[in-house]
Amino acid sequence: MRTGRGAILAALKTMPDSPGVYRMLDGHGDVLYVGKAKHLKRRVASYTRINQLQPRLMRMVAETRTMEIVTTASEAEALLLEANLIKRLRPRFNVLLRDDKSFPYILITGDHDFPQILKHRGARNRKGEYFGPFASAGAVNETLAVLEKAFLLRNCSDSVFESRSRPCLQYQIKRCSAPCCAYVDREGYGRLVAEARDFLRGRSAGVRQAMQDRMAEAANDLDFETAAVYRDRIKALARVTATQGINFQGLEDVDVVAIAEEGGQSCIQVFFFRGGQNYGNRAYFPANEAGSTAAEVLSAFLGQFYADKLPPREVVLDRAPDEADLVAQALSVRAGHKVRLTVPRRGDKLQAVTHAATNAREALGRKLAETSSQKRLLEGTRTVFGLERAPQRIEVYDNAHISGTHAVCGMIVAGPEGFDRRSYRSFTIRDIDPAKAGGDDYAMMREVMRRRFGRLARELDEAGGETDRVAGWPDLVLLDGGEGQLQTGTEELEAAGLTGRIMVAAIAKGPDRDAGRERFFLPGRAPFRLPERDPVLYFLQRLRDEAHRFAGGQHRAKRSRAIGTSALDEIPGIGPKRKKALLHHFGSAKAVEAASLTDIARVEGISTAVARQIYGFFHPEG
Incomplete structure (x- = not known):
């Protein structure tokens, strides 16, 4: 406490008494607390009166070693800067807003003669009008679906719009007016866009009344087909209003x-x-x-x-x-x-x-009920694995690949708050040749454990050997597999010098992959099972299944990104036209690889020099 108070007193000697933001840092340079003040010197001086501080602030002062300040023009600017720094630095003594994901909006674009309606997240850097925020992507998707039915606005990209020669499925299912094929002119489409804007601005009654008048007018003229179109649009409007949940009169924006x-x-x-x-x-x-x-x-x-x-x-x-x-x-x-x-x-x-x-x-x-249940499960996990305390961070690893190709290892994280999806990570397997490994799960896990434990060892050394100062220190590492995976994990743990600091265990599927008959492997213990109806078993199964789901998703995404690419993309000087000519001539990249230099040179647009370059890429020894 004396050291921390001394650091604050030293900072006060040169601190101005103007508006600004102050940061308290520990001995490792990590930010402990971010605060704002109208009078910096007076506010920070209050931390030196130890007896008047709350216990939480006493601990903060005790850990403080240096201070940093930023002056601002006003206290309001200081408050804005403080909020930004807290969100970015996440100091552990501040009140922190958790799980603040970006909100989706509905965007009606303003950079095209025929505006597009779509869901938008992130920076508003595209010209147009934004409506929202919506609480969830599901709410936006549902609203968009009925808006398309009500106002018949396009949702296709500009490139697709320009390339259409006949209406797409959206027109067939009555969710677009097909401006791409001139089924509606610019003026008529503009009226639809104006109606959609009015509706999203809260003028739904006027929009609906106008549609009802047009429907009645069309019916009086015996134009029942047009009347039916307006009837369907009115029904869609009624539905989108109904999906907005509880509404209160007098609440606009x-x-x-x-x-x-x-x-x-x-x-x-x-x-x-x-x-x-x-x-x-x-x-x-x-x-x-x-x-x-x-x-x-x-x-x-x-x-x-x-x-x-x-x-x-x-x-x-x-x-x-x-x-x-x-x-x-x-x-x-x-x-x-x-x-x-x-x-x-x-x-x-x-x-x-x-x-x-x-x-x-x-x-x-x-939340309190879930937290209480989660605490009981973590306490049960402590008993099962013989840990000194209930684990605060469990990391579960699982490999995903097809015969070694596009191999990834997924890491999921769980703790007192349940799954911590912001801490999930995927590892691309780098050191193993898929063609030679053929899906060597042990080698893949060894690489991942070497990278993970190596990083933890370096961070522990920087923290002076104190695990509490290492962000994301795991109490339990659970590997999907049996005795072989356990041996891989323990060997890499020992190589990193972390034996005794982290528990490594493995969970193997039961006979015939039967859920409920999983076997658990721990260093120095015989494999064991948990009772079939044990809540801890269900909990560990859920962790394993989540790791499997996450790893599989990362693998499928990696595989999808690879579709449409080939070895030809890696050859310098081979652009889209030459690639197209080669594939058109030979049928596949494998056929190009098997072709002779003479055959490659016969392809239209491929000179002898380029043919040598292609042949040399596939046959470097020749």
Whole structure:
């Protein structure tokens, strides 16, 4: 504690008393905490009054060895910078927003005479109008499907649009008006696009009334075919409105946010309303919030949540966040327009925020139940494998290949929170020749274990031998296989100098690959089985199956990427035209490899010099 306090006092000697952001670093240069202040010197000086600090902050000060600061023009800018740094650096003493994946939007493009409607994620760098965010990709896909039926907008790429000579299947199933084949002119398609925009902006009643008027007009003119088209579009509109879930009157473009607390954990629910329609909700479970009030957690959440996305003009909350005026000011700077933080007392907004709070409490209850069950399973795993403590990180490895080709090894990670999909990794097998190995699983696993344990050994050395300072240190490594895979893992563990620090085990499928009769292999113990109805057995099976699923998916993706490529792609100077000529002449890349120099030179567009280059690529010894 004395050392940490001394480091802070040393930093205070040259620290300005202006707005800015400060970072506390440990002896290895890792960021412990990121904070913002209106007066840097006064805020940081509070950490030297040890007796007034919470236990969590006392531990932080004790580990602090150096400090870094960045000054800003205002406290609002400091808050925005703080949120960005927390999201990027993920300091372990900050309240952290977990699982903040990007949100999907619906995009109506603006860079083509006949705009395209599609799902969009990521940076908004394409010209057009974006609608959202939606809470999930499924919500976007379902909405897009009915929007295509209602407004008959194309979803094909520009290159496909330009190459069409007759309508595609989308036109046949009445989900496109076929502008590619001039079945609708630019003006008529523009009206469809305008209707779609109006609907997504919340003017659904006017759009539906206009369609009903046109349907009635067509029916009066005895044009029943046109009337049927409008009837189908009206039905699609009714369906997309119904799929928006619970809607509340008076909510146009707002986010509704509510927090629930129980058992030392928090859940924050966010509902998205755009154009008066409910675009879904998502639950968040902030980490490291121990000792923080709900208002502090909510303030930290809002800063990080909107660090990479534009806030709407109003955020409706179930309670005021800490430093509410400052948060609103910072969000306004981020959005480029005024953002209001509202805590409603009556009306539709209160009804909406009450609904969000109910969902937050229910989600937190489910989370606590799952966490309790997960803790029991991890404790059971500790008993089964004889670990000193319940494992906080389990890594499971499985190979996937076809006779050694496109070989990968998948690593999945599980812990107290369940599967940690952000930590999943795939290893491309590099050191084994598939043609010679023919699918040597032991050699593949040996390579992966050598790479993984070698990296852990290097990081442990940099951390001074303290495993707690190594990010992602596994308590248990589980290999899909039997005694051979176990021996491979233990040998590489020993070679890395990590014997005794990590438990390595193997799980082998039962006879005839019968689930429930798996055998487990541990160093120095005879193979054993668990009772068929043992919850720990189900848990370990689930881990093994998840590793198999992930490895298989990575292998299929690798194989798919290889389709359409051949050895001809690797020959310098052989572009698409020459490749096409060779394949047209010989039929396949293997036939080109088997051809003589004279045969290759006979191909149209292949000169004698190029033929020698191709022949030499396949026959370097000649």
